[in-house]
Amino acid sequence: MTKRKQTRRPDVRVHLRLIDDRELASLRGLPVTRPSRIASDLLRDHEDPEGIAQLIADAIRLAYDDPGSFANSLAPHAARFGLAKGAGLDLLDWFLDLASDPEKDRWMDKARAQVDQAAGIKT
Numbered sequence: 001m002t003k004r005k006q007t008r009r010p011d012v013r014v015h016l017r018l019i020d021d022r023e024l025a026s027l028r029g030l031p032v033t034r035p036s037r038i039a040s041d042l043l044r045d046h047e048d049p050e051g052i053a054q055l056i057a058d059a060i061r062l063a064y065d066d067p068g069s070f071a072n073s074l075a076p077h078a079a080r081f082g083l084a085k086g087a088g089l090d091l092l093d094w095f096l097d098l099a100s101d102p103e104k105d106r107w108m109d110k111a112r113a114q115v116d117q118a119a120g121i122k123t
Helices: 036-043 047-061 067-080 086-100 106-121
Strands: 024-025 030-033
Touching: 030 086, 030 106, 036 047, 047 067, 047 086, 067 086, 067 106, 086 106
Parallel strands: none
Antiparallel strands: 024 030
16 A cells, blocks of 8 residues: 655655665665765756756765766756757766866766776776
């Protein structure tokens, strides 16, 4: 039996989506959603791209998530931004430009290496 989830607060929305173990991290022993999954969920809900860009840059800078994880989680949203379908690396590049972080080139190199490694491509 499923239970209805709701809140009386008009500013709170409840979303129930399946989550993969790779989208979870542990913070002081508690399971938390990885920033890359949060960014994808925010994009799915059509939230502000500038805010999402800042979330991505902050999470990578503080080592809460890897650039490659962001590239993978952003891939399903690339076409909505006028990029090739599945172009997660291109969308990550766009978001890092939007955040204007000076480490962008280093993070993109790392993202490409992580995506290639996950795909079994030798660099």
